[in-house]
Amino acid sequence: MIAQNAIKSDALSDYSPDIFAMMMLLIAANLHLMTGSSDTSLVFMPNDAYQGEYWRYITHPFVHLSWYHLMLDASAFFILYSGLAEQAIIIRLFYVLISGAFSLNFALWFAPETQTYGLCGLSGIAHGLMAISSLEMMREKETFNIGAVSLIALIAKSIYEVITGQVFFEFLYFGLCGTPIIACHTGGLVGGIAGYLIKKNKFRLLTPNT
DSSP, X not given: OHHHHHHHHHHHHHOOHHHHHHHHHHHHHTTHHHHTOOOOSXXXXXXXXXXXXXXXXXXXXXXXXXXXHHHHHHHHHHHHHHTOSOOOHHHHHHHHHHHHHHHHHHHHHXXXXXXXXXXXXXXXXXXXXXXXXXXXXXXSGGGHHHHHHHHHHHHHHHHHHHHHSSOTTGGGTTTOSOSOOHHHHHHHHHHXXXXXXXXXXXXXXXXXXX
16 A cells, blocks of 8 residues: 555656646647648737737647648657756746747747748757756766767857758758748757756755755
């Protein structure tokens, strides 16, 4: 009986409501893929969002254009999010929010095609989470080199994309991911770094043990 209670306790302690909520939102936002239809009502289309369809600010990262697009984004996002050293849910969600905000604003500021095609997908946020994960590894002596190399590689990738105007791994998209908005990757990266620095300097009282 004690052993069974211990197992149940461990299972409950491992439950992460933030991951569950985002999985449910991801499923709901991509129900259109089951019917093979195209649904732009959740994509961030600037004119529609500005005219009162405010839900697009929240839903656009979760909606995808194909099963392949969904698989690429969701796998990278959840691997990175669940692998964060930060355990406070409020801070983890803050990381997602600020990475997404920078990703969206960079797309609007530096990618005119966003006005035409809109923006959707988790790739920008994933770039932010990768930057944060790298910075977290750099806090520890044992993983400093891995974190530094990861961050430098991520920055180099973003610079390459900005200079060439092409996504670094675009050959893996097979035309199933729509029109890539490169600026959102750079924005997510900048947002992730900014979020980590804000947390480090402003949120100490919320996370005294980190």
